[in-house]
Amino acid sequence: MIKGGLAGSGIRRVAGDSGPERVLIAASFTNRVGNGLFNAASALYFTLIVGLPAAQVGAALTIAGVIGLGAGIPGGHLADRRGARPVMMAALAVQAVSMAALVLVESWAALTVVATAGQLAAAVAGAAWGALVVRVGGERPARFRAKLRTFVNLGVILGTVGAGLALAAGTRGAYVTLILGNAASFGLCAVLLLLLPRYPVLAAPPRQQRRLAFTDRPFLVFTALYGAMGLQYPVVSLLLPIWISEHTEAPRWTVAALFAVNSLFCVLTQTRIGSRIETPHDGGRAFRTAGLLFLVSCPTMALAAYAPVWAAAGLVLAAVFVHSLGEVWESSAGFALGFGFAPDHAQGQYQGLLGLGFNAGQALAPAILTTVVLGLGTAGWLLLASFFAALGAAGPALARWGARTRPGPNVVADDVAG
Structure with missing residues (x-):
């Protein structure tokens, strides 16, 4: 019993020092496994399976990335005033839908629109995630952030291994599985965030500038x-x-x-x-x-x-x-x-x-x-x-x-x- 208790305690320390920490680690890990599945094969899917020229794929993703840059700051301000958890969950839902929609893409214009929606949501989710990490980190935020990044990296590695198996198969079905797997990871990440406490919104000082x-x-x-x-x-x-x-x-x-x-x-x-x-x-x-x-x-x-x-x-x-x-x-x-x-x-x-x-x-x-x-x-x-x-x-x-x-x-x- 003593050994089991010590082992369980050790596992908990590795995975997080509190319940909310373990929840956010699990949510981030799940999402990054999905990211690893998709990122390693995304360009090949659009060029080899959909049949778009590489230049068009690059242009679509560049346009989406540039437009998405502007969403992080207003998204972060919204997370400060409305709560980081609900804003992040909403952004994850949009990412899940836009990711799943990629399996329907057959043209450059469609890819640009869908990728832009995903990048806008990703910028909002990133800002909200940062605010949420601060609330969950508690008294030892540096330790928690380092541990969180460890599991994020591990998730990407595991996802990349899965992507390698699909790349070896080289079929449309294998690529679609990767895309839908990433979409599911966004959805599961959002569901896991429901397990976090409802952190109260911190009041801003009077007369604070909107763009402090x-x-x-x-x-x-x-x-x-x-x-x-x-x-x-x-x-x-x-x-x-x-x-x-x-x-x-x-x-x-x-x-x-x-x-x-x-x-x-x-x-x-x-x-x-x-x-x-x-x-x-x-x-x-x-x-x-x-x-x-x-x-x-x-x-x-x-x-x-x-x-x-x-x-x-x-x-x-x-x-x-x-x-x-x-x-x-x-x-x-x-x-x-x-x-x-x-x-x-x-x-x-x-x-x-x-x-x-x-x-x-x-x-x-x-x-x-x-x-x-x-x-x-x-x-x-x-x-x-x-x-x-x-x-x-x-x-x-x-x-x-x-x-x-x-x-x-x-x-x-x-x-x-x-």
Whole structure:
């Protein structure tokens, strides 16, 4: 009995420190499994099964992404004033319907309309999710956010494995199953949120500006820096695979290995590292650490072009290991600064703005990385490394600036500690 109780307690600690934490972890995990199913096969479905030209698919998704950028801030404000849970559930319902509608798409126009509806709902859901995470996180928000991201990464990995099986089959039925599976994940995520408490809406101070986040200069600067640092994500998913195939002697299986190393390393280390980064002061230092790690990883990736086959493979895997460590520090810094700067009654609005900056950076990333970095070769990698290091170096000063402008005594204490 004692062993069973201890085992059960250990399982609960791994899955969450409270009932609401476990609910949100389960909901997020379920949704990300569905995302993993769809994301790995979406482009191939529209090009190979539906028969749309790749250029049309790219244009439709780009238009949808750009339009969706504008929904996060008003969606976050709505979550602050009406409650994060109902707003997120409504957005998830729209995502479920729009995802299921993709199986009916047969033209570029239809894809653009359906994808735009999904992106608008995704922006609203992202902002509401941020506000909900703050309420559920309680007294140890950093630990909870790190644990949540661990399970999110694990969900994507499992979903991607399922997508691989469907891709191997290559039939329309297999692809449709992936799409409907993702749609079901949105619906199940919404249903699981019903198990969360009804958190009361926090009253805003009198005369608060509707767009408070836009007047918060430290947060605006952080949003820009965070969006720019977000270029590090496509380095592994887009830039490095092209570099390996076109400029190195590394075996082609290295491309698959780097994804496995990146995902598994983040799963294994996110909670251990992220749970220690709780305050904006911690976040500023973590942002600097991330920049320094990218300063090491990017030149190592470039060196692979000058090494023989097995040495090139080793350099690539070592670089991805260091880069993944930087990713964990960068995401943990984003949690500490992004949530720590925002007042509790306006978390949704602030997370909407932060999401806008991050998504804008992701939209620009493919063009920047493929033209500037690949175009310049090794010099481009060194320029990218210096760029990341410079962004990270601004972290501690940004945290101190933010601390001086926060009204709360806890954040001011962080500044004194720095």
